[in-house]
Amino acid sequence: MSAGSEVFAGASSPYGVSLPIFEGPLDLLLHLIRSNEVDVTEIPIAVVADQYVQTLELMRDLHLDVAGEYLVMAATLAWIKSRMLLPPDPSSISDEQGDPRAELVARLLEYQRFKEAAAELAERPWLGRDVYPAHTPGPEPEPEAEREIEVGLFQLVDAMRRVLAQAGHTGAAHEVEVETVTVRERMLVVMEALRGREACQFEELVREGDLWTSRPIFVATFLALLELTRLEAIGLYQGIDDLGTPSGPIHVRRRQVDAAEDWLERVSELM
Amino acid sequence: MEREQQRRVVEAVILASPEPIAPARIAAVMPRCNPSQVRALVKELNDEYSEARRAFEIWEVAGGYQMRSLPEFSPWLKQVQKTRPLRLSAAALETVAVVAYRQPVTRAEIEHIRGVDCGAVLKSLLERQLVRIAGHREVPGRPIVYATSRRFLEVFGLSKLGELPSLRAIEALGESEDESAPGEAVSEESLDAPEVAAESDADGAATEGEVGEEPAPNIH
Numbered sequence: 001m002s003a004g005s006e007v008f009a010g011a012s013s014p015y016g017v018s019l020p021i022f023e024g025p026l027d028l029l030l031h032l033i034r035s036n037e038v039d040v041t042e043i044p045i046a047v048v049a050d051q052y053v054q055t056l057e058l059m060r061d062l063h064l065d066v067a068g069e070y071l072v073m074a075a076t077l078a079w080i081k082s083r084m085l086l087p088p089d090p091s092s093i094s095d096e097q098g099d100p101r102a103e104l105v106a107r108l109l110e111y112q113r114f115k116e117a118a119a120e121l122a123e124r125p126w127l128g129r130d131v132y133p134a135h136t137p138g139p140e141p142e143p144e145a146e147r148e149i150e151v152g153l154f155q156l157v158d159a160m161r162r163v164l165a166q167a168g169h170t171g172a173a174h175e176v177e178v179e180t181v182t183v184r185e186r187m188l189v190v191m192e193a194l195r196g197r198e199a200c201q202f203e204e205l206v207r208e209g210d211l212w213t214s215r216p217i218f219v220a221t222f223l224a225l226l227e228l229t230r231l232e233a234i235g236l237y238q239g240i241d242d243l244g245t246p247s248g249p250i251h252v253r254r255r256q257v258d259a260a261e262d263w264l265e266r267v268s269e270l271m
Numbered sequence: 272m273e274r275e276q277q278r279r280v281v282e283a284v285i286l287a288s289p290e291p292i293a294p295a296r297i298a299a300v301m302p303r304c305n306p307s308q309v310r311a312l313v314k315e316l317n318d319e320y321s322e323a324r325r326a327f328e329i330w331e332v333a334g335g336y337q338m339r340s341l342p343e344f345s346p347w348l349k350q351v352q353k354t355r356p357l358r359l360s361a362a363a364l365e366t367v368a369v370v371a372y373r374q375p376v377t378r379a380e381i382e383h384i385r386g387v388d389c390g391a392v393l394k395s396l397l398e399r400q401l402v403r404i405a406g407h408r409e410v411p412g413r414p415i416v417y418a419t420s421r422r423f424l425e426v427f428g429l430s431k432l433g434e435l436p437s438l439r440a441i442e443a444l445g446e447s448e449d450e451s452a453p454g455e456a457v458s459e460e461s462l463d464a465p466e467v468a469a470e471s472d473a474d475g476a477a478t479e480g481e482v483g484e485e486p487a488p489n490i491h
Contacts, residue, residue, distance in 0.1 A: 023361055024387035069387050110384055113438045117372060118364040120436050125342040127332075127426045128357035132348050134286050134327065134338035154398055 025073035026111040028055060033108070040108050043101055045084055049077035080104065151238040155246050160222050163206055164215070181216050186224035191233065194254045202236070202250040225252065274312075277301060281312045291335030291425065333424035334431060357426065362392045367401055371423065372438055375405045375416035393417065401426060 022028040032051050033040055053074055059066050083100035099105075125131045193200050202225070206218050213221075228234045232255055239248040272280075284297050294306035294313075313329050313336055320328050330339045340348055349356055359367070366389055369381045381389045396402040405418035419432065429435060 023365060024385055026386035067387065073386070107384075107386070111386065114365055114368050114372070114384060117368040117436075117438050118361070121368055121371075121427055122359075122364055124427050124429075126357050127339070127428065128352075128354070130342040130345045131330070131339040131428065132345075132352070152400070153404070 024067075025070045026108060027115075028052065028070070029073065029104075030108060030112060030115075040112070041105050043105065045077065045081050045101060049074075049081050052077055076104065151236045151246060151250055155238055156222075156225075156236065156250065159202055159250050160218070163203060163212065163218060166212060181220045183220050183223045183227060186217070186220040187228055190221070190224055190228060190252065194234065194252065197254075199237075199251050199253040202252055205252065272301060272303075277304060277308070278312045278315055281309055282316055285313075285329055285336045285338050288335075288337070291330075291332045291337040293335045297336070330428060331430040332428055333421050337425075360392070362387075362389075363396060366392045367396055367419070367423065370396075370402050370417050371419050371432070371435060374418040375408070376418075377408060377414040377416055379414065381417070 020031060022031065029048065029052065030040075032048050032055070033043060036044065036047065036051075038044060056066055056070055056074060059070075080100045127133065190205055193205060205225075206213050206221050212218075225234070225236065229236055235253045235255055237251045237253055238246045241247045280301055281297055284300060285292060294309040297309045298304045298306050313331075317328050326344050327338055327340050329336050345356075362385075365385055366381060369384050370376055373380065373384075378389060378393060381393070393402065397404070400420055400422045402417050402423070403420040405416050407413040408416050423429075424431065
C-alpha cells in the first residue's frame with residue numbers, strides 16, 4: 001500500500017525527487033528489503049542500514065516529519081550492524097549467540113502479515129463504498145426516543161464537550177466563587193428529575209431555566225450520570241439518524257422500578 | 272403457511288429491517304418456522320435473484336441478514352449517496368487489521384507490531400465505531416484492550432470474526448516460499464491469547480451480541 005502514494009519534492013526543482021509515503025520504520029525497512037530483492041531473513045544489514053539512514057535524510061530534506069520511531073530503528077540497525085561485525089563471544093550465555101537480526105526479522109515478518117491482512121480487508125466489498133443496504137426509513141421519521149440505541153462513551157463525551165462549549169458563552173466563566181457540589185448531590189438531582197417520569201434529556205439536567213449551570217456542576221452531573229448508569233439506576237440513550245449514526249440529544253432513562261428503588265441504598269454504601 | 276408465502280415473508284422482513292436481522296428473529300414472526308428453515312429460504316431467494324439478474328442480494332453480516340446492492344453497482348450508487356464513500360487510511364486499515372486478528376489487544380501491542388504510535392488512529396477508529404474498548408487487561412497498569420465492533424463486521428461484510436481470511440502463512444519477502452525459523456517463533460508467540468477482564472459496559476450497543484465472545488480467527 002505504501003508504494004501507492006508518493007510525495008513529490010519541489011515541483012520547482014529541476015530534478016524532482018519522489019519518495020513513497022511510509023507507514024513507519026518497519027514499512028520503510030520492508031520497502032528497502034524489497035527494492036534490494038533479498039529475502040527478509042537474509043537482510044544485508046550494512047547495505048540496508050545505510051539506505052535507511054539515507055532515506056531518513058531525504059525525508060528530512062523534503063521537510064517531512066521524521067518521527068522518533070524512525071530514529072529508534074536507525075539505532076537498532078546500527079547496533080545489529082556492529083554486532084554482525086564482531087566474532088561470536090565464546091564466553092557469553094547461549095541465548096546471546098543467535099543471529100542479531102532474528103528479532104528484527106520476526107517483527108518484519110509479523111508486520112508484513114498484517115499489511116497483507118489490511119490489503120485483504122481493503123479489497124472486501126465495503127458497506128458505504130462498494131455495497132449499500134436496502135434503505136428503508138419508513139413512511140415518516142420516527143420520534144427519536146422510539147429508535148433509541150445505547151450511547152457509547154464517545155457520544156457522551158461529545159455531548160459534554162458541546163455543553164461546555166456553550167457554557168463558555170454565558171459569561172459565567174469569570175466567576176471565581178468556589179462552589180461546593182458533590183457527585184452524590186447531583187445523583188439526587190438526576191433521580192429527582194426522573195421522579196414521576198421515565199426519561200429526560202441530558203442537557204435539561206445541566207440547565208437552570210435558560211442558563212447553563214456552572215462548570216463544576218456540569219462535571220459533577222456528568223460523573224453522577226456515569227455513576228448512576230453503573231448502578232443500573234438509569235440508562236443513557238441517543239437517537240440515530242438516517243445513516244445509523246448516533247445523533248441528537250442524549251436521553252436519560254430510568255431503569256425498571258425495582259432497580260431504581262434501591263439505588264439510594266447502594267449510593268449510601270459507596271459514599 | 273405455504274412455503275412460497277414463507278419465502279415472501281422472509282423477503283419482506285429482511286427488506287424492511289433497518290439493520291441486519293438474525294435468522295431466529297425472522298423465524299419468530301412465523302408459526303412453525305425455525306432458523307435453519309429461514310436460512311434455506313434465504314438461499315432460495317438469493318438463487319432466485321441471481322437467476323433473474325437482480326442488482327441486489329441478501330448478505331449475511333454480523334450474524335444477520337441484510338439486503339444489499341451488488342458491488343458492481345457502486346459507481347452509480349456513489350453518486351446518489353448523501354454521504355461520501357467510506358475511506359480508511361493505510362494506517363487505519365493496518366490498525367484495524369491488527370485489532371481484528373489479535374483482539375483483545377492493548378495499544379502497546381498494536382504499536383509494537385506496527386512500529387509507530389497508534390493513539391490518533393485508534394481514536395479515529397473508536398469514533399467511527401469500527402473498534403471498541405473491550406475492558407482492561409488484568410496486569411499492572413490495567414491497560415485498555417481493544418476489539419472490533421459489530422459495525423466492523425457490517426462494514427467489511429463479515430458474518431462473524433471467524434470468517435476473516437486467515438493471515439497468510441508466513442512468507443518471506445521476495446516471493447520466497449520457505450517458512451523460516453524466526454517466522455515460526457512469531458506464530459508460536461501469537462497463540463497466547465491474552466486474558467481479558469470482564470468487560471465494562473461503557474461501550475453500550477457495540478458490545479451486544481456474540482461479537483465480543485467470538486474467538487479471533489486462526490492466524491495460521
